[in-house]
Amino acid sequence: MTSLLTKTSSPATLAAAAATGRFREWTVNLAPTHKVGDTAKGRPFTADLAIIRISATTEDAPFTVLRVDLLGNGKKKRLSRQYRNDVANPHFSILAAPAWVRDLFVHVTGAPELVNAYAGPALGAAAYAERTSPDVRFPAPARQHAAA
Secondary structure (H helix, E strand, O other): OHHHHHOOOOHHHHHHEEEEEEEEEEEEEEOOOOOOOOOOOOOOOEEEEEEEEEEOOOOOOOOEEEEEEEEEOOOOOEEEEEEEEOOOOOOEEEEHHHHHHHHHHHHHHOOHHHOOOOOOHHHHHHHHHHOOOOOOOOOOOOOOOOOO
């Protein structure tokens, strides 16, 4: 049994285990009042669970990345929808989320400054800003910060 625990993992597994940074995560049970379209095909479902996560690249860095996963039952299977601020694809942008999702994120985390911030690779910052419009209810960053 000990030999199984000390075997060398694949490089990808070791890299994931050695990653630095910190995060906070919340799980919120939702009232069945709002519908969203799933990530894969846009099939509507009623979200009954939200997993909200914020993270930072290092232990001392401020939180810059947000992610909201909504889960619920579709007609025949469990469906999900994901919103985040660290990918340039506007389909996944938190700014493309319904207002109630942004409000939920701010209420749970207390971090309204992350809603309008882009934390993805610098290469996608221009496209992200071009294809999304900021939520004027929350503070806008002085300049977009791109995570390294």
